[in-house]
Amino acid sequence: MEKKRLLKGAEAVGEAAIQSGCGRFYGFPVPNQSDLMEYLVQQERAGRGPVVFQSEDPLSALFMAYGAALAGARVLTALNSIDLPDALRAASYFSAAGLPMVCVIFTQSGPGSGNIYPEQSSTLTAVYGARLGDGFAPVFTPSAPTDCAAVTYKAFKTAEAYQIPVFILIDAACAQLVETVDFSTLNIREVPAKRVGILETEGDAPSKSTTLFLDIDEMGEKKEALREKESAFLEKEKGAFKVMGEGGDAVIVAFGIGAIQAKRAMDALVPEDISCTVFEPETLFPFPAEAFAEALGKARHLFIIDMSHGQFESLLGPHIPDTASRHVFSVTGGAVPRVELLKAWIQGELQSS
Amino acid sequence: MKRVVIDQERCKGCGLCAQVCPRKILVLSNMVNTSGYHPVQCTDEEICMGCANCATVCPVTAFEIYKPVPIVVAS
Amino acid sequence: MELKFEQIAGFPKSLSETPQHFCPGCTHGVNTRLLAEAIDTFPAGEKIVGVCGMGCSGLLPDYLDVKMVAAPPGQAIPVAVGLSHEIGGKGLVFAYVGEGDLYGRGLSALLHAAKRGESLTVICANNLNMGMSGGHLSPTTLLGQETATTPDGTPATKYGVPIDFTRFITGIPAVSLVARFKGFTAGEIKKGRGYIARALKVQKYLGGFSFIEILGICPTNLELPPAEAVMRTKTAVAGIYPSGIFKTPEAGILT
Ligand code: SF4
Ligand code: SF4
Ligand code: SF4
Numbered sequence: 278m279e280k281k282r283l284l285k286g287a288e289a290v291g292e293a294a295i296q297s298g299c300g301r302f303y304g305f306p307v308p309n310q311s312d313l314m315e316y317l318v319q320q321e322r323a324g325r326g327p328v329v330f331q332s333e334d335p336l337s338a339l340f341m342a343y344g345a346a347l348a349g350a351r352v353l354t355a356l357n358s359i360d361l362p363d364a365l366r367a368a369s370y371f372s373a374a375g376l377p378m379v380c381v382i383f384t385q386s387g388p389g390s391g392n393i394y395p396e397q398s399s400t401l402t403a404v405y406g407a408r409l410g411d412g413f414a415p416v417f418t419p420s421a422p423t424d425c426a427a428v429t430y431k432a433f434k435t436a437e438a439y440q441i442p443v444f445i446l447i448d449a450a451c452a453q454l455v456e457t458v459d460f461s462t463l464n465i466r467e468v469p470a471k472r473v474g475i476l477e478t479e480g481d482a483p484s485k486s487t488t489l490f491l492d493i494d495e496m497g498e499k500k501e502a503l504r505e506k507e508s509a510f511l512e513k514e515k516g517a518f519k520v521m522g523e524g525g526d527a528v529i530v531a532f533g534i535g536a537i538q539a540k541r542a543m544d545a546l547v548p549e550d551i552s553c554t555v556f557e558p559e560t561l562f563p564f565p566a567e568a569f570a571e572a573l574g575k576a577r578h579l580f581i582i583d584m585s586h587g588q589f590e591s592l593l594g595p596h597i598p599d600t601a602s603r604h605v606f607s608v609t610g611g612a613v614p615r616v617e618l619l620k621a622w623i624q625g626e627l628q629s630s
Numbered sequence: 631m632k633r634v635v636i637d638q639e640r641c642k643g644c645g646l647c648a649q650v651c652p653r654k655i656l657v658l659s660n661m662v663n664t665s666g667y668h669p670v671q672c673t674d675e676e677i678c679m680g681c682a683n684c685a686t687v688c689p690v691t692a693f694e695i696y697k698p699v700p701i702v703v704a705s
Numbered sequence: 706m707e708l709k710f711e712q713i714a715g716f717p718k719s720l721s722e723t724p725q726h727f728c729p730g731c732t733h734g735v736n737t738r739l740l741a742e743a744i745d746t747f748p749a750g751e752k753i754v755g756v757c758g759m760g761c762s763g764l765l766p767d768y769l770d771v772k773m774v775a776a777p778p779g780q781a782i783p784v785a786v787g788l789s790h791e792i793g794g795k796g797l798v799f800a801y802v803g804e805g806d807l808y809g810r811g812l813s814a815l816l817h818a819a820k821r822g823e824s825l826t827v828i829c830a831n832n833l834n835m836g837m838s839g840g841h842l843s844p845t846t847l848l849g850q851e852t853a854t855t856p857d858g859t860p861a862t863k864y865g866v867p868i869d870f871t872r873f874i875t876g877i878p879a880v881s882l883v884a885r886f887k888g889f890t891a892g893e894i895k896k897g898r899g900y901i902a903r904a905l906k907v908q909k910y911l912g913g914f915s916f917i918e919i920l921g922i923c924p925t926n927l928e929l930p931p932a933e934a935v936m937r938t939k940t941a942v943a944g945i946y947p948s949g950i951f952k953t954p955e956a957g958i959l960t
Contacts, residue, residue: 300791301787301790301791303787328790330790332783332817333813333814333817334813336779336780336783337780337782337783337786337813337814337817338783339783340776340777340780340783340784340787341783341784341786341787341790342787343780343783343784343787344756344774344783344784344785344786344787344788344789344790344791345787345788345790345791346787347774347784347787347788348754348787348788348790348791348792349791350787350790350791366777370777474791474792475754475772475774475788476752476754476772476792476795476796478772484771484772484773485766485767485772485773485774485775486766486773486774486775487763487766487773487774487775488775488777489759489763489764489775491764631710633710640724642728642729642730643729644729644730644924644931644932645730645930645931645932646730646889646931646932646935648932649932649935650891665724667729680713681891682713682714683891685713685714685715686714686735686891686894686895687735687889687890687891687894688734688735689725689727689729689730689731689732689733689734689735689738690725690734691716691717691720691734691738693714693715694712694714694715694716695712695713695714695715696710696711696712696713697710697711697713698708698709698710698711699708699709699710699711700706700707700708700709701706701707701708701709703707
């Protein structure tokens, strides 16, 4: 296999999943998700990667993955944000059963059927929705294809380490973005498995898997165990992020395609003598709060690129000090924030303040 | 040798076995088991025909049925 | 003449001693024993995993001494399919699901798994109502039957006439074995117990999809003593949900 590959974001996820040792993929054809599934099918034909299965619907895909995971498989699923509620329902069960899964959610414009163009209006649903019944799932948000690959590997490691479901949120623009991904720099290895399938369990190992506990005390114990698991997770995992530039005029915070455009706007502002820092959270849960606070220390002006009606801003809210002067650029409906508009906006805001 | 062994602790007194017994030898007793049910009892094992109808319909698997068979001695 | 005593009925090895929560007279208890008996027809080393759906069947994992998984409502078949894919020929997978779950929100997954001829044994416990939720209308509720949501009797005008899902599945080409029996009459249980073992053997040796529907009584929601619930249900299903073997791998569809 070539180390350098020209790949779309969606395909980079697939390649990284193969290299991470993914055994089974379950999916249903929907925009962006199909690119991932088709890539995996091509690789399967070439004799590598997970067994790919197209299910009758997205919910079935998630629960087929649940069954396969119970039997010991390392599973990947993917869907489109309009089916995100299915993923939340599944995540609640994976959380309860303590099973690892990586689930990619390609985000598009909504509400309703919306359109297939990029938007980040599923952010809060993903971050808070996985808390259904107090379950939890880390939420990764890569941008360019190389990041998609790197994050996919991290997602598999996290899922395995904590035996939990993990979401990767990729907006439709990043899914389609093409880039040469150099896998030799990414060091992706097969993630060692921490458990055996239900048929292989012996002795005291559980031979039953249920998430139904009619006894209040027993349910309480399960909840307590989950709470401890989450505490241990949050104790160790402080959130992933990238910081680009070290300018002191403005800090731009964005993720996904927003972060890519922010970086370009930052570069375009250099000739105007405006120096910026771009802060890109690569996980929204856990949110890299300490790193964000540190980045914010660089400048008084915070520019938020929000590809939704305030969802990203409200997620950032608790982490923004009162002293910061906050500017929000909102772009929705499937549009990508254009560099010249971002540049003019930042320039204008800085001048008028 | 007992022919009809009933686990009266498991029995929930549903009476389905009594309904299907061709010999009508199964009746709900006046006893109360730990779960609060009147368990079934066998009134005359000697006439049990070993049809196992009772064991077949019993939802709690309370029965063990033993059927006498002649020992054939090879001569 | 000398006599010896031969045991002709008893407690199957794979049935757990755990007391079951089922109401007195409930067919789920019979079905659980039949499953255990079918499992016992395999050698001890055979790898078998069962999946149960949501509802009164949801506590089955506690009652069978085999590997068991309790699935979310509507998802027993996808979970069983995933297990079956990963386990492959190394073990057997069965699903035991109530009709409210299997023919309701689980229907699409059931039909697709059947269409693909997944290596699976599916057992549907059909007691004509949603038992655990409190006796509500189910996909197989009969015309005129009183349920918690149709207290004056289920009307055709509002809910249509019942259809025979088992017959429907029989017509799916990739399906190997289909049968139905009443889990509340001695004669049919004696015949039916063999169907389950046979279905598991079809899975083991042919990798096929088998489907067995077991008609049951839910005395609690019928608000009848079990013996009367048997009579009532027997009469009610006559001519609508007939018993028998409808399809075998050897003979195909039987009329
Ligand atoms: S085996 Fe038959 S005759 Fe004997 S007690 Fe049971 S039902 Fe009655
Ligand atoms: S059928 Fe079983 S539970 Fe019901 S009365 Fe007879 S022994 Fe008891
Ligand atoms: S409610 Fe009905 S189906 Fe459920 S255990 Fe009781 S009798 Fe059985």
